[in-house]
Amino acid sequence: xxxxxxxxxxxxxxxxxxxxxxxxxxxxxxxxxxxxxxxxxxxxxxxxxxxxxxxxxxxxxxxxxxxxxxxxxxxxxxxxxxxxxxxxxxxxxxxxxxxxxxxxxxxxxxxxxxxxxxxxxxxxxxxxxxxxxxxxxxxxxxxxxxxxxxxxxxxxxxxxxxxxxxxxxxxxxxxxxxxxxxxxxxxxxxxxxxxxxxxxxxxxxxxxxxxxxxxxxxxxxxxxxxxxxxxxxxxxxxxxx
Amino acid sequence: xxxxxxxxxxxxxxxxxxxxxxxxxxxxxxxxxxxxxxxxxxxxxxxxxxxxxxxxxxxxxxxxxxxxxxxxxxxxxxxxxxxxxxxxxxxxxxxxxxxxxxxxxxxxxxxxxxxxxxxxxxxxxxxxxxxxxxxxxxxxxxxxxxxxxxxxxxxxxxxxxxxxxxxxxxxxxxxxxxxxxxxxxxxxxxxxxxxxxxxxxxxxxxxxxxxxxxxxxxxxxxxxxxxxxxxxxxxxxxxxxxxxxxxxxxxxxxxxxxxxxxxxxxxxxxxxxxxxxxxxxxxxxxxxxxxxxxxxxxxxxxxxxxxxxxxxxxxxxxxxxxxxxxxxxxxxxx
Numbered sequence: 188x189x190x191x192x193x194x195x196x197x198x199x200x201x202x203x204x205x206x207x208x209x210x211x212x213x214x215x216x217x218x219x220x221x222x223x224x225x226x227x228x229x230x231x232x233x234x235x236x237x238x239x240x241x242x243x244x245x246x247x248x249x250x251x252x253x254x255x256x257x258x259x260x261x262x263x264x265x266x267x268x269x270x271x272x273x274x275x276x277x278x279x280x281x282x283x284x285x286x287x288x289x290x291x292x293x294x295x296x297x298x299x300x301x302x303x304x305x306x307x308x309x310x311x312x313x314x315x316x317x318x319x320x321x322x323x324x325x326x327x328x329x330x331x332x333x334x335x336x337x338x339x340x341x342x343x344x345x346x347x348x349x350x351x352x353x354x355x356x357x358x359x360x361x362x363x364x365x366x367x368x369x370x371x372x373x374x375x376x377x378x379x380x381x382x383x384x385x386x387x388x389x390x391x392x393x394x395x396x397x398x399x400x401x402x403x404x405x406x407x408x409x410x411x412x413x414x415x416x417x418x419x420x421x422x423x424x425x426x427x428x
Numbered sequence: 429x430x431x432x433x434x435x436x437x438x439x440x441x442x443x444x445x446x447x448x449x450x451x452x453x454x455x456x457x458x459x460x461x462x463x464x465x466x467x468x469x470x471x472x473x474x475x476x477x478x479x480x481x482x483x484x485x486x487x488x489x490x491x492x493x494x495x496x497x498x499x500x501x502x503x504x505x506x507x508x509x510x511x512x513x514x515x516x517x518x519x520x521x522x523x524x525x526x527x528x529x530x531x532x533x534x535x536x537x538x539x540x541x542x543x544x545x546x547x548x549x550x551x552x553x554x555x556x557x558x559x560x561x562x563x564x565x566x567x568x569x570x571x572x573x574x575x576x577x578x579x580x581x582x583x584x585x586x587x588x589x590x591x592x593x594x595x596x597x598x599x600x601x602x603x604x605x606x607x608x609x610x611x612x613x614x615x616x617x618x619x620x621x622x623x624x625x626x627x628x629x630x631x632x633x634x635x636x637x638x639x640x641x642x643x644x645x646x647x648x649x650x651x652x653x654x655x656x657x658x659x660x661x662x663x664x665x666x667x668x669x670x671x672x673x674x675x676x677x678x679x680x681x682x683x684x685x686x687x688x689x690x691x692x693x694x695x696x697x698x699x700x701x702x703x704x705x706x707x708x709x710x711x712x713x714x715x716x717x718x719x720x721x722x723x724x725x726x727x728x729x730x731x732x733x734x735x736x737x738x739x740x741x742x743x744x745x746x747x748x749x750x751x752x753x754x755x756x757x758x759x760x761x762x
Contacts, residue, residue, distance in 0.1 A: 190536060197532050201523045263517035269485040270513035270581075271536045272505045426485070 190273050194281025195288070198255045202285070205258070207344075211250040216243040216293060217300065223361075224304045230363065232305065234396075237388035238360045239297045241380060244320060245351060245360075247293025248327035252286035253347055256332065257340040268426075275423040279332070283418075286328030287321075294320050309391060315400060316390025322407045323383035329414035330379070336421050354380035359397045372397075382407045430635050434461040436588055436619045437482060442491035444477050444643075451477045453643040454491070459588075459621060464614055466634030466651075467623040473640040475623040476516065479590050482621065483513045496587060509537060512581030516592040518573040522566025526557060526576050529565050530583055537584035544583070551579050555609060571602030578609070589613065590621040595629060607633060661690075661702040663730040664709050669723040671696040676720045684712045 202208055219242050223235045259265035268278060302308055310316055330350060335343045354360065357371065358378030367375070375381050375397055382403040389400035398406065437459035444452040452474045459465045467475045480486040481493055484504030493500040495507045520529040527548070534544040552558040555575045560568060565576060574594065581589060594610075595603040610633055614620060624630045630637060631651040639647040639654070647654055672693060680691045680701065690702040703709040706729040714724045 193532060193535050197521060197524070200528070201521045262522070263515060263519040264521060266485075267515055267519035269480070270483050270508060270515065271533070272508040273536060274505065 188277070188280070190277045191280035191284060194268075194273075194278065195284035198251070198282070198285040199288070202251065202255045202258065205254050208250045208254045208289070211246055213247065213293065213296065216246045217296065219355075220297060220300045220304075224300075230361070233388070233392040233394050234361075234363060236301055236305070237384055237391055239301060240294050240320070240387045240391075241323065241360050241384040242355055243293040243297040244290045244323045244383070245327050245354060245380060248286045248290035248324045249331035249347060249351060250286075251289035252282055252328050252331040253335045253344065255285055256282060256335040257343060260335075261340055275419060275426065278426075279415075279419050279422050282332060283325065283328050286331060287324045290324030290327060291320065294324075311393045312390045314390070315386050315404075318404060319383055319386030319390055319407075322404075322411050323379075323387070325411050326379045326383060326407065326414060329411065329418050332418045333414065333421060336418075336425055354378045358384075360384045364396050379407065379410045382410070430463045431461040435459070436461050436463075436496055437465075437621070438492070438494040439478075439482065440492040440494075442478070442481060442493065443489045444474075444481060444486065445489045451643050452481070452488070452491075455638075455640070455643070455645045457638055457645065457648055459619060461619055462614065462617055463636065464610070464620045464622060464634045466630035466637040467621065467640065468625070468627060468630050468637055469640035470625065472642070474643040475625075475640060476592055477643075478640070479513070479592050479621065479623055483511055483590055484508050485513075509584070510586055511588045511590060512584065512586035514574075514577050514581045514589070514591040514594055516596060518565075518570070518577060520565045520573070520576055520580060523564060525562055525564055526568070526579075527561040529576065530561075530579055533580045534583045539584060547583055547585065551582050554612065555579050555582075556605075569602075571598055571605070574598060574602065574606060575609075578606075582613075586618075588619045588621065590623075592623045593625070594622065595624065595626060603629075661704055662706050664701045664703055664706045664713070665694070665728040665730060666699045666701070666710070666713055666717070666724050667726040667728075668697045668699065668717065669725050670721075672699055672722065676717065676722065679716050679720060680713055683716045684709050 216239075220239045223239055223242075256265065259268075273281075298308055331347060334347050334350065337343070338346060356362070357374065359375040359381030364372055364375070381397050385395045385398050385403040386400055386407065389395050389403075395403070435458045439458070440456050441454045442452050442456070443450070443454050455474070455478070467478060469475050477486070481488050482495060482500065484495075484500045484507045487501065496510055498506050498510075500507045520526075521532075524532070530548060530551075531544055534547070539547070548561075552561060555578060557572065557575050557579060560572055560576075565573065568576065578591075578594070581591075591610075595606055598606065607629065610620060610622070620633075622630060622633060631654075634651060636649060637647070637651050637654065638645060677691050677693060677699070680699065684691075684701065684703070692700045694700045699713075701709055701713065710724075710727050710729075714727075717724050
């Protein structure tokens with residue numbers, strides 16, 4: 188566990204101020220928040236504020252893991268970790284902690300922006316909000332880890348952006364189900380963002396749209412466990428193949 | 429001093445396959461305490477794969493590796509704690525200072541802050557990096573980066589140090605300093621595994637050399653024996669007063685009186701002759717040169733370079749001329 192924190196600490200010091208982390212992890216979600224705030228009257232506050240949370244979480248979590256792994260793959264320092272007495276689990280945890288913490292920071296910034304825009308933050312079910320933020324952050328971090336490990340840095344960033352924007356626009360975050368045509372509406376369920384967003388929405392406003400919050404929680408847990416196992420196996424395969 | 433009764437590394441029938449590519453085809457060897465063990469071979473020979481396998485950073489397809497009495501395949505973490513690896517490329521964290529980089533490495537080896545400071549004092553002195561401890565790794569020159577990479581691999585005082593192409597990309601002075609450092613490490617009883625394609629460097633530093641080609645062991649012995657086995661000729665260099673022409677080379681080949689002597693033009697005024705009898709060759713060559721209206725202003729006798737040794741081994745294999753390779757029987761050609 189201590190070694191996982193060491194990787195996390197080193198990643199924070201090394202990468203937290205890198206341009207891609209700041210631009211994708213903080214500036215872009217902030218810009219989206221401003222846009223959403225401007226269009227809040229169209230879709231309603233109870234849809235847009237959870238969307239702000241989910242989008243911040245999505246971009247902040249995916250940025251940190253993507254940048255730290257890509258930079259290390261390019262510089263060769265990721266391979267150096269191979270020679271150190273660190274287990275695959277410690278390495279995964281270390282890498283995931285950075286994305287997870289950044290996700291938390293991202294959602295904190297969202298909360299602040301929401302407070303500035305609306306003048307208050309209503310939290311009806313804090314446990315669901317917290318679960319949504321924690322599990323969502325883990326899911327998005329693991330997605331980013333898997334993509335960044337599988338692909339070279341440039342195609343990795345391209346694919347990650349496709350995944351991020353698909354989740355943002357097609358993954359049940361911004362548009363209500365009534366507005367989405369039926370064939371596309373069914374594809375919403377393949378995106379983890381829909382389950383995360385529903386939990387956050389339920390936590391904040393006691394509302395949900397596509398999936399009920401308890402099913403969302405179960406689905407999120409299944410997804411996060413699957414992704415953790417996939418990331419673990421992938422790291423193990425890449426490191427020791 | 430090499431202790432030939434203490435084996436620190438035992439590699440037995442090591443095979444590594446990457447899909448259809450076989451990187452190592454069943455190599456076996458042993459490394460002794462206090463030894464500098466050289467790994468030589470062209471690109472793709474299997475040097476880095478061997479280093480990664482010994483260090484527990486990859487899982488072999490088959491075979492056995494014992495390091496310091498521990499089975500690397502079964503307990504890689506235990507082995508990693510007791511060895512240090514210097515990878516081929518600079519691999520520390522550029523935004524962190526040298527001290528912070530080394531501290532993080534020390535913590536990975538479970539060292540306390542006090543232990544780290546004690547060890548840092550010794551290592552920074554040995555490696556001459558005391559004055560750069562506060563500088564960001566990313567701001568250092570290649571030579572200093574390499575020193576810091578080495579410091580990172582030594583921070584936990586390992587018993588075995590594995591270096592993959594340690595002087596690659598360094599200038600002459602930095603490479604020379606690094607060689608001095610390696611000698612110093614040997615003098616304090618460390619076992620060193622050195623992989624490089626700089627032949628002279630490996631031959632000069634190593635007690636024994638393993639020559640790999642295409643994942644196969646070609647040769648394992650003391651460097652001097654490799655030269656002896658191949659019976660390579662010495663080189664005579666003739667420096668001429670005027671540029672030489674093609675007819676002079678033909679005349680030299682005909683008249684210097686030794687069989688299989690190769691005459692080559694290194695420069696327009698420098699002729700190189702491979703010969704068994706250098707003094708006789710110089711005397712005869714002088715006469716031939718003068719008959720050709722030219723003059724020898726100086727002459728050198730040089731031993732065969734390690735590059736010649738390497739070429740003698742590897743070139744026939746590269747050209748698939750197995751019959752001419754001293755170790756064609758190993759089957760590497762097929």
